[in-house]
Amino acid sequence: MESSVAHLARTALQAALLVLLGPLVTGFIQKLKARLQCRRGASLWQPYRDLAKLLRKGTVQSDTASPFFRAIPVLVLAATVTTAAMLPVLWAPSGPSSLPLGDAILLVALLALARFLLAIGALDAGGAFGGMGASREMTVGLLVEPALMLAVFSVAVSGGTTDVGLLAARREALALSWTAPDLLALFAMLILALAETGRIPVDNPDTHLELTMLHEGMLLEHSGPGLACIVLATHVKQLVILTLVAALFLPLGLARGAAPGELALALAAFAVKVVLLATFLGLVESSYAKLRFFRVPQFLGLGLVCAFLALALRVL
Amino acid sequence: MSVELATRLIDVLGGLLLFTMLLILAAGQVFRAIYAVAAQAVFLGIAGAVLAAATGSVDLWIIAGITIGAKAILLPWLLIRVVRRVHISREIEPVIPTTVTLTLAAGIVVLAFHLNASLGSVRQAITGNALPVGVTLILIGVLVMASRRKALVQMVGLFASENGIFFTAMAVSQGMPLIIEIGVILDVVLGALVMGILVLRVRSSVDADIADLESLRG
Numbered sequence: 001m002e003s004s005v006a007h008l009a010r011t012a013l014q015a016a017l018l019v020l021l022g023p024l025v026t027g028f029i030q031k032l033k034a035r036l037q038c039r040r041g042a043s044l045w046q047p048y049r050d051l052a053k054l055l056r057k058g059t060v061q062s063d064t065a066s067p068f069f070r071a072i073p074v075l076v077l078a079a080t081v082t083t084a085a086m087l088p089v090l091w092a093p094s095g096p097s098s099l100p101l102g103d104a105i106l107l108v109a110l111l112a113l114a115r116f117l118l119a120i121g122a123l124d125a126g127g128a129f130g131g132m133g134a135s136r137e138m139t140v141g142l143l144v145e146p147a148l149m150l151a152v153f154s155v156a157v158s159g160g161t162t163d164v165g166l167l168a169a170r171r172e173a174l175a176l177s178w179t180a181p182d183l184l185a186l187f188a189m190l191i192l193a194l195a196e197t198g199r200i201p202v203d204n205p206d207t208h209l210e211l212t213m214l215h216e217g218m219l220l221e222h223s224g225p226g227l228a229c230i231v232l233a234t235h236v237k238q239l240v241i242l243t244l245v246a247a248l249f250l251p252l253g254l255a256r257g258a259a260p261g262e263l264a265l266a267l268a269a270f271a272v273k274v275v276l277l278a279t280f281l282g283l284v285e286s287s288y289a290k291l292r293f294f295r296v297p298q299f300l301g302l303g304l305v306c307a308f309l310a311l312a313l314r315v316l
Numbered sequence: 317m318s319v320e321l322a323t324r325l326i327d328v329l330g331g332l333l334l335f336t337m338l339l340i341l342a343a344g345q346v347f348r349a350i351y352a353v354a355a356q357a358v359f360l361g362i363a364g365a366v367l368a369a370a371t372g373s374v375d376l377w378i379i380a381g382i383t384i385g386a387k388a389i390l391l392p393w394l395l396i397r398v399v400r401r402v403h404i405s406r407e408i409e410p411v412i413p414t415t416v417t418l419t420l421a422a423g424i425v426v427l428a429f430h431l432n433a434s435l436g437s438v439r440q441a442i443t444g445n446a447l448p449v450g451v452t453l454i455l456i457g458v459l460v461m462a463s464r465r466k467a468l469v470q471m472v473g474l475f476a477s478e479n480g481i482f483f484t485a486m487a488v489s490q491g492m493p494l495i496i497e498i499g500v501i502l503d504v505v506l507g508a509l510v511m512g513i514l515v516l517r518v519r520s521s522v523d524a525d526i527a528d529l530e531s532l533r534g
């Protein structure tokens with residue numbers, strides 16, 4: 001048992017780190033894509049500048065939108081930032097916390113809640129594209145969420161807990177002794193990460209072409225600081241997913257105490273893991289075309305079957 | 317190499333074989349299915365090499381080498397050549413939707429692992445879970461053959477099935493005798509050649525596909 005104050009301070013620090021670094025990861029992926037296309041690309045800090053610009057702008061709102069519409073960006077951001085507090089970024093907990101703040105099940109549920117709020121907001125504003133984007137996003141969510149749960153459960157069975165921090169700590173002790181179910185779960189997670197972060201081949205984050213967008217379609221009616229909140233939530237969600245994959249499958253280099261050397265090592269390990277996974281996202285996005293929407297279930301079906309088998313092999 | 321390490325490596329390679337099998341099943345294009353079966357043969361060869369290192373059997377080293385040479389390089393090259401020559405559409409045309417075959421495959425895997433419990437006395441200690449993985453590969457290979465319209469993809473299913481038989485042989489005994497393994501591989505290569513030539517000839521003389529044969533009535 002560690003003291004609740006230290007636990008809370010660590011959690012807040014880790015969540016703040018994820019929120020602050022979220023846009024940087026997006027910037028990194030965009031830079032990587034630009035370099036692969038032989039362009040120079042925008043600076044790594046461009047997502048921060050975009051956010052700062054949006055925060056300075058005024059808000060324009062559709063006449064048909066209800067008062068609830070204004071609250072949606074804040075709620076989405078809150079749900080996403082809360083998930084960021086449930087992940088081990090730098091520290092691995094030494095034992096069960098006296099103040100449990102949530103486990104993997106709540107994490108997936110909060111991501112689903114953010115998705116639901118975004119879709120409701122898009123429908124509320126009354127735009128045609130918003131409705132279409134919401135319908136598509138929910139279809140993808142229907143396929144992603146159960147698979148995500150299955151993959152997380154497969155790892156949770158081996159660790160004996162659903163708390164992501166404890167799971168990472170216990171698996172770190174095993175030092176990457178991967179078995180067949182772990183590999184299948186990792187493949188499933190990598191496929192799902194592409195869908196969950198809204199990247200090619202499922203969604204294209206760069207396009208605003210009406211027929212192809214999923215996630216962007218839902219943001220059309222938002223503007224100004226509200227849009228900034230949602231865009232920040234998207235950056236954070238992406239980093240949360242990457243950190244979740246890292247915590248479940250590459251739980252190396254997590255710090256135990258607060259010694260500066262240990263923390264520097266943990267930070268470096270975290271950076272390496274995130275850069276590795278972000279490079280994977282960027283490379284896939286540069287080398288594949290976006291799938292036709294009716295082909296997406298087939299692609300995600302592979303992830304679902306992999307996740308199911310990962311759990312089945314673990315139990316059998 | 318210690319027995320424990322070999323068991324773990326074979327276990328991991330079994331997972332990779334399963335994953336490549338699912339890739340073959342989920343592939344939307346002929347080329348992807350061929351690359352996936354080539355990757356599967358590479359993993360199979362590595363599994364053979366691991367087993368060879370663990371048991372010190374020279375035969376297994378030779379078999380692993382032949383597997384990689386013939387199944388991972390020669391056969392995929394042949395298939396790709398045929399695909400390029402016949403100018404067929406690159407899309408795989410499944411008889412039943414891919415999502416359904418994926419579901420069936422999940423059922424097959426669960427079944428194979430469930431049955432494995434009653435086959436405990438057959439398998440070796442060193443290969444762990446290789447037996448159910450091998451059985452799964454055989455059955456899913458048959459599923460690919462049954463559920464795809466294109467002759468070339470059916471060939472991919474056959475090779476995957478063959479890989480499964482190989483892996484099963486490794487699981488229950490330390491591979492078959494060398495002479496039989498070489499004979500089997502020669503058979504497979506010859507079969508692939510004959511089928512490849514047949515596909516080319518059928519395409520060039522009559523513009524028909526395997527699926528068109530179904531409408532033939534005696």
